[in-house]
Amino acid sequence: MAAVAEAPLFTEAEKVAKLQAAVAGLSQISENEKSGFISLVSRYLSGEAQQIEWSKIQTPTEEVVVPYESLAPPPEELGSTRKLLDKLAVLKLNGGLGTTMGCTGPKSVIEVRNGLTFLDLIVIQIESLNTKYGCNVPLLLMNSFNTHEDTQKIVEKYSNSNIEIHTFNQSQYPRLVVEDFTPLPSKGQTGKDGWYPPGHGDVFPSLLNSGKLDALISQGKEYIFVANSDNLGAIVDLKILNHLVHNQNEYCMEVTPKTLADVKGGTLISYEGRVQLLEIAQVPNEHVNEFKSIEKFKIFNTNNLWVNLRAIKRLVEADALKMEIIPNPKEVDGVKVLQLETAAGAAIRFFDNAIGINVPRSRFLPVKATSDLLLVQSDLYTLVNGFVIRNKARTSPANPSVDLGPEFKKVGDFLSRFKSIPSIIELDSLKVSGDVWFGADIILKGKVIIRAKPGQKLEVPDGVSLENKEVNAHDDI
Known part of the structure; x- marks a missing residue:
């Protein structure tokens, strides 16, 4: 019987050369994007991932992770405040779609409260700063190819606002076919499915490549505040x-005390004399439980980042930002593909005089699902000048934990199942499952569980107050 011929194994150099040839033929992306992509794949293939030596990890001191309470008050004089704010630009990461919440288009246009979207609130906040202090803080939106067109149309409605809005696109990279490491678009997948945005670590090269970085520096801007567009606390x-x-820190990551809900979030460590982000993916298996413990690792990354613009320019031009690569396997039409991504927080170790600031939990209010939407639409918060302010009547520093079943996953379904959002000032936890509908003016306190039996509709009537109660049928109310 004839021997079966073995498939040839390509060396790393051959894989890269083959990929370069294929990528060269992709007319949809720029030369900068092509070289950025090849560089990312080359680093991935070389297996350069830095291994963390667990014994070398040190808890950062208060000089490295500064307590928010210890910060000096800002200048009170209007002119000094204006000078300070004129050094700043704000950038919101706006590449995500609202698909997890059943919406089409950019997530930032989901209505959050009082008919206002994430983007409306961001614009109102910055506009009120510019008006109050007579300063010019511009807003930049980093879109992906998924959100670019919609965002361009949406920002037109702010054309008469007291705020400069700039949009630019992050890189567009081809997905890699796992089987032979060729770009999916060169195999005929020319639609959006052939491409991906390579994570928010791409914010730094994209700022430079778009020309926005040089434009900001020429306007005298020194710092950029980068945050997720869905974090209402940012x-x-x-x-x-x-x-x-004052301290000439090139990079600052806002961290906040970890609760049991945040055990997977990245944390800051001191490692070989530098401050560094440690993500769960970098943790050796035998130390994962230790990483998740809130005794040893007490803080986590909010992804609110403050970065010096000239430092970004220096490091990007020197190709020095070699952030850890996050491989993200996907499947497109039955084909296994890989997208390689980086995270902006991981860049902290490349900047000089980088710090963390341990901020109050109020600066971390992300809306990732409809359960988060319930919190921000409830009486736990009020809206003042575009700012979502926590109700002082809530004595517990933590928010209630809310777990809504799949019937509430899409924003449209969520809104239709509540006549009005219940009062939850004194709620500890809420778990809802099945075909449940809420009337108006309901009050929830303590620990509440509402479960509709399979195939049955359960309506909670108007004006009901439920405290430390489990409801499985109408008779339990």
Whole structure:
């Protein structure tokens, strides 16, 4: 019987050369994007991932992770505040779609409260700063090819606002076919499925490649505040900006105390004399439980980042930002593909005089699912000048834990199942499953579980108050 011929194994150099030839023929992306992509894949193939030596990890001191309470108050004089704010630009990461919440288009246009979207609130906040202090803080939106067109149309409605809005696109990279490491678009997948945005670590090269970085520097801007567009707590903070300017910190990551809900979030460590982000993916298996413990690793990354613009320019031009690569396997039409991504927080170790600031939990209010939407639409918060302010009547520093079943996953379904959002000031936890509908003016306190039996509709009537109760049928109310 004839021997079966073995498939040839390509060397790393041959794989890269083959990929370069294929990528060269992709007319949809720029030369900068092509070289950025090849560089990322080459690094991935070389297996250069830095192994963390667990014994070398040290807890950062208060000089490295500065307590927010210890920050000096910002200047009170209007002219000094204006000078400080004129050094700042705000950038919101706007590449995500609202698909997990059943919406089409950019996630930032989901209505959050009082008919206002994430983007409306961001614009109102910055506009009120510009008006109050007579400054010019511009807003930049980093879109992906998924959100670019819709965002361009949406920002037109702010054309008469007291705010400069700039949009630019992050890189567009081809997905890699796992089987033979060729780009999916060169195999005929020319639609959007052939491409991906390579994570928010791409913010730094994209700022430079778009020309936005040089434009900001030429306007005298020194710092950029980068945050996720769905984090309602990520507002401009004068105390933080003042601290960074005075201490000439090139990079600052806002961290906040970890709760049991955040055990997978990245944390800051001191490692070989530098501050560094440690993500769960980098943790050896035998130390994962230790990483998740809130005794040893007490803080996590909010992804609110303050970065010096000239430092970004220096490091990107020197090709020095070699952030850890996050491989993200996907499947497109039955074909196994790989997308390689990086995270902006991982860049902290390349900047000089980088710090963390341990901020109050109020600066971390992301809306990732409809259960988060319930919190921000409830009486736990009020809206003042575009700022979502926590109700002082809530005595517990933590928010209630809310777990809504799949019937509530899409925003449209969520809104239709509540006549009005219940009062949850005194709620500890809420778990809802099955075909449940809520009337108006309901009050929930303590620990509440509402479960509709399979095939049955359960309506909670108007005006009901439920405290430490489990409801499985109408008779339990």
